[in-house]
Amino acid sequence: MADGPTGAVLALLGVLSVYAASGSGPVVERETGGETEWAEPWDGAVFRPPSALGAVGMTRSPRTPQPGREEAGDLPVLLWWSPGLFPHFSGDSERIECARGACVASRNRRVLRDSRTRALLFYGTDFRASDAPLPRLAHQSWALLHEESPLNNFLLSHGPGIRLFNLTSTFSRHSDYPLSLQWLPGTAYLRRPVPPLQERAEWRRRGYAPLLYLQSHCDVPADRDRYVRELMRHIPVDSYGKCLQNRELPAARLQDTATATTEDPELLAFLSRYKFHLALENAICNDYMTEKLWRPMHLGAVPVYRGSPSVRDWMPNNHSIILIDDFESPQKLAEFIDFLDKNDEEYMKYLAYKQPGGITNQFLLDSLKHREWGLNDPLLPNYLNGFECFVCDHELARLDAEKAHAASPSDSPSPETHIAQPSHMDCPMPTPGFGNVEEIPENDSSLVQVRDHCICLRFLWPCSEKGRTHSYAVVP
Ligand SMILES: *[C@@H]1O[C@H](CO)[C@@H](O)[C@H](O)[C@H]1NC(C)=O
Ligand SMILES: *[C@@H]1O[C@H](CO)[C@@H](O)[C@H](O)[C@H]1NC(C)=O
Ligand SMILES: *[C@@H]1O[C@H](CO)[C@@H](O)[C@H](O)[C@H]1NC(C)=O
Numbered sequence: 341m342a343d344g345p346t347g348a349v350l351a352l353l354g355v356l357s358v359y360a361a362s363g364s365g366p367v368v369e370r371e372t373g374g375e376t377e378w379a380e381p382w383d384g385a386v387f388r389p390p391s392a393l394g395a396v397g398m399t400r401s402p403r404t405p406q407p408g409r410e411e412a413g414d415l416p417v418l419l420w421w422s423p424g425l426f427p428h429f430s431g432d433s434e435r436i437e438c439a440r441g442a443c444v445a446s447r448n449r450r451v452l453r454d455s456r457t458r459a460l461l462f463y464g465t466d467f468r469a470s471d472a473p474l475p476r477l478a479h480q481s482w483a484l485l486h487e488e489s490p491l492n493n494f495l496l497s498h499g500p501g502i503r504l505f506n507l508t509s510t511f512s513r514h515s516d517y518p519l520s521l522q523w524l525p526g527t528a529y530l531r532r533p534v535p536p537l538q539e540r541a542e543w544r545r546r547g548y549a550p551l552l553y554l555q556s557h558c559d560v561p562a563d564r565d566r567y568v569r570e571l572m573r574h575i576p577v578d579s580y581g582k583c584l585q586n587r588e589l590p591a592a593r594l595q596d597t598a599t600a601t602t603e604d605p606e607l608l609a610f611l612s613r614y615k616f617h618l619a620l621e622n623a624i625c626n627d628y629m630t631e632k633l634w635r636p637m638h639l640g641a642v643p644v645y646r647g648s649p650s651v652r653d654w655m656p657n658n659h660s661i662i663l664i665d666d667f668e669s670p671q672k673l674a675e676f677i678d679f680l681d682k683n684d685e686e687y688m689k690y691l692a693y694k695q696p697g698g699i700t701n702q703f704l705l706d707s708l709k710h711r712e713w714g715l716n717d718p719l720l721p722n723y724l725n726g727f728e729c730f731v732c733d734h735e736l737a738r739l740d741a742e743k744a745h746a747a748s749p750s751d752s753p754s755p756e757t758h759i760a761q762p763s764h765m766d767c768p769m770p771t772p773g774f775g776n777v778e779e780i781p782e783n784d785s786s787l788v789q790v791r792d793h794c795i796c797l798r799f800l801w802p803c804s805e806k807g808r809t810h811s812y813a814v815v816p
Contacts, residue, residue, distance in 0.1 A: 414456070415435065415441075415442050415443050415444045415456070416443045416444070416456060416457075416458040416459070416732065416735045416736060416739060417433075417443065417444045417445075417446055417451055417454060417456045417457040417458060417459075418436075418443050418444070418445050418446070418457075418458065418459045418460075418461055418483075418728060418731055418732060418735070419446050419447070419448075419449070419451055419452060419457050419459070419460050419461065420445065420446070420447045420461045421449070421460045421461060421462050421471075421473060422461070422462050422463035422466040422467070423447070423466070424463065424466060425461075425463045425466075425485070425724070426445070426447040427445075427722070427724035427725050427728060428445060432446060432447050432448040433445065433446040433447070433448060433451075434446075436725075436728060436729060436732060438728075438729035438730075438732040438733050438736075439729065439733050440732070440733040440736040440737060441732075441733075441736050442732075443728075443731075443732035443735065443736070444456075445728055445732075449473075452473055453477070455479070457480060458479065458480060458481065458735040458738070458739070459480060459481040459482070459483050459507075459731050459734075459735050460473060460480055460481070460482050460483065461483045461484075461485065461727075461728070461731060462482065462483065462484050462485070462505070463485055463486070464484055464485065464486025464487075464488065464493050464496050464510075465486065465488055465493055467484070467486075467493060467495070467496070469495070472504075481506040481507055481731070481734070481735065481738075481758075482504060482505045482506050482507075483505065483506065483507040483508070483509075483727075483731045484496070484502075484505040484507070484508045484509070484510070484760065485508075485509045485510075485724070485727050486508070486509070486510050486765070487509070487510065487511055487519045487522050487723070488511075489511075489621065489622055489623035489625055489628050489767070490623050490625065490765070490767050491560055491622045491623050496765050497625070497762075497765045497766075497767040498762075499762045501765075502760045502761065502762055502764055502765050503759055503760055503761070503762075504760075505759075505760040506757075506758050506759060506760065507730070507731055507734060507758065507760070508760045508764040508765075509723070509727040509730070510764050510765055511625065511627050511628045511629070512625075512626060512627045512628075512763060512764050512765060512766050513627050513707075514761065514763040514764055514766070515760075515764040515765075516730070516734075516760075516764075517723075517726070517727050517730045518627075518711075519723055520627040520629065520654065520707070521629075521654070521707055521708060521711065522715070522723065523629065523630050523631045523633070523634050523715075524629075524634050524708070524715075525714075525715045525716070525717075526708055526715075527656075527699055527705070527708060529634065529638050530634070530637055530638065530656055530693065530694070530699065531693075531694050531698075531699070532638050532639070532640065532694070533640065533694065534640030534688075534691050534694060535612055535613075535639075535640055537684055537687075537688070539613070540613060540614070540615050543613045543614075544615075544681075548578060548613060548614065549575075549576035549577050549578040549614075550575065550576065550614070550615055550616050550677060550678070550681040551571075551575060551576065551577040551578070551614065551615075551616045551617070551618055551644065551677065552577070552578055552579075552580070552611060552614035552616065552617045552618065552641070553568055553577050553578070553579040553580070553581065553583070553584065553617075553618040554579070554580050554581045554611070554617075555568075555579075555581040555582075555583040555584075555618075555620070556581035556582040556583060557582075557583070557622060558582060558583035558584075559583075560622040560623065562620060562621055562622055562623050562624055562646070562647075562773060563771075563772055563773030563774070564583075564620035564621075564622075564646065564773050565583050565584055565773070566772065566773045566774045566775075567620070567646070567664070567670060567773040567774040568583075568584055568618060568620070569584055569774075570670040570774050571618075571670040571673065571674060572584070573670070574670055574671045574673075574674030574675075575674035575677055575678060577618065578614070589607070589610065590610060591606070593606075594606060594607050594610065602631060602635070608635075608639060611635075611636075611639060611641070612639040612640060612641065614641055615641060615642065615680075615681060615687065616636075616641060616642050616643075616644050616662070616677055616680075616681075617632075617635075617636035617639075617641045617642070617643055617644065618644050619632040619633050619636060619643040619644060619645045619646075619647070619661075620632070620645070620646045620647065620664070620773075621633075621646065621647030621648070623767060624646070624647060624648070624649065624767060624768060625647075625648060625765070625766055625767035625768075626648055626649055626650045626766040626767075627648050627650055627654075627766070628647060628648050628767070629647060629648050629651060629654065630647075632645075632647070633645055633647060633651070633661070637656075637660065637661075640691055640694065642660075642661065642662060642680070642687070642690045642691070643661045643662070644661075644662045644664060644673070644677065645661050645662065645663055645664060646663070646664040646665060646773075649665075649768075651663070653701075653703060654701070654703070654704055654707075655693075655701060655704070656693035656698065656699040656700070656701055656704060657692065657693045657698060657699065657700045657701060658701075659689055659690060659692065660690055660691075660692075660693050661690070662676070662677070662690075670774065712726055713725075713726035737755075738755050741754070741755035742754070742755060
């Protein structure tokens with residue numbers, strides 16, 4: 341198993357495992373050609389290592405235990421491998437009650453090799469090959485939570501990276517526990533009324549541009565600033581963030597992200613003076629949509645958007661945003677915005693979804709209705725706890741299937757393997773935000789970022805060394 345990129349990744353991880361395999365306690369395993377097979381029966385009845393759980397002290401949640409799985413000592417354990425993320429208030433371990441039954445969520449790495457530890461949970465941003473708990477145990481699922489774009493971890497947007505995992509929760513609708521609408525609290529958020537157009541016309545007369553840009557994270561792989569810089573040559577854009585800044589926010593408090601968050605009411609009131617908001621995501625991935633898209637809609641502005649290529653699928657109706665990629669050039673886009681800026685009737689058509697019954701996209705409505713987590717909703721779990729329960733339920737089902745199979749192999753097939761797919765982190769190769777690669781000047785800072793994308797992966801995938809035109813030639 342040394343050929344192909346997967347082999348390369350696993351070989352690399354294998355080397356690193358020398359440093360990573362520090363688990364205490366007995367381990368029953370044997371090596372076969374670099375891969376590990378776990379030789380332990382499903383229920384740990386034959387072999388049970390001394391319990392690390394016994395030593396960590398377990399908080400019990402106040403809810404009544406499910407009948408049948410009363411002993412915490414027998415519950416499946418979900419180990420949060422990423423140190424920063426443990427969605428419980430105190431202690432290292434907590435019993436959680438989910439739809440199918442209970443599990444123990446833990447962040448104590450000493451339980452890594454416990455036979456009851458059925459799943460390892462990773463946070464994508466923190467995932468490093470050098471920290472992966474190897475050798476991998478065959479009875480354990482690897483579960484990935486990664487709501488962010490590949491800006492935070494390029495490894496995962498490549499097949500061999502994502503296929504390390506069994507269960508995923510990402511922005512993609514194809515992931516096992518999708519978070520595509522992670523920034524949209526609900527339909528009421530979209531329906532907020534539009535400020536009177538006369539007010540905005542008045543701001544325009546006082547010298548405000550039709551377009552707002554508010555971005556302080558410059559030179560990202562989506563290469564958004566080069567597009568905006570070109571657009572600015574054709575239509576006025578007021579830019580308040582660090583990228584292409586040409587204006588100052590009205591108060592020092594608002595300029596400091598430490599004192600004013602993006603949900604600050606005063607900041608929102610200020611932003612809503614603009615009719616159009618440039619909304620460009622930091623990376624281009626199917627179903628990766630953030631507050632950059634939803635916030636202008638909340639404020640009754642029209643997003644001028646570049647981000648998820650599949651964004652149309654999620655819009656409240658088919659006429660609610662302007663897609664940058666529908667225009668052949670920044671100049672053409674500028675002409676269209678100028679046209680809408682001067683035609684209130686045409687402009688208001690973009691906000692028709694705010695009228696009663698105006699949200700006609702059934703896919704959006706269904707997705708909001710059926711998601712089981714909420715955003716700041718006291719009645720619903722957050723998606724961290726939701727994903728934890730999703731994994732718990734999955735493992736309980738897998739245990740039951742293993743048991744049934746052990747009892748009667750002919751009647752019950754062994755549980756199917758479940759491996760994450762590239763569609764769970766679906767990001768095409770980055771391309772220049774404007775123009776062709778050849779046209780990017782050698783000293784353009786965004787080019788460095790684009791090249792970094794290649795350099796980051798060089799140890800896993802060959803990048804052509806032949807110069808700029810090959811900067812994107814990363815083999816997925
Ligand atoms: C948008 O939807 C309306 C009503 O559902 C339909 O009549 C119209 O043709 C659609 N427009 C486009 C551009 O798809
Ligand atoms: C989990 O994924 C790995 C590949 O990443 C695979 O070898 C293994 O069989 C999967 N386990 C389950 C239980 O599906
Ligand atoms: C890049 O180089 C050009 C000339 O080659 C120069 O005019 C420009 O100022 C440089 N830009 C930066 C950001 O250094």
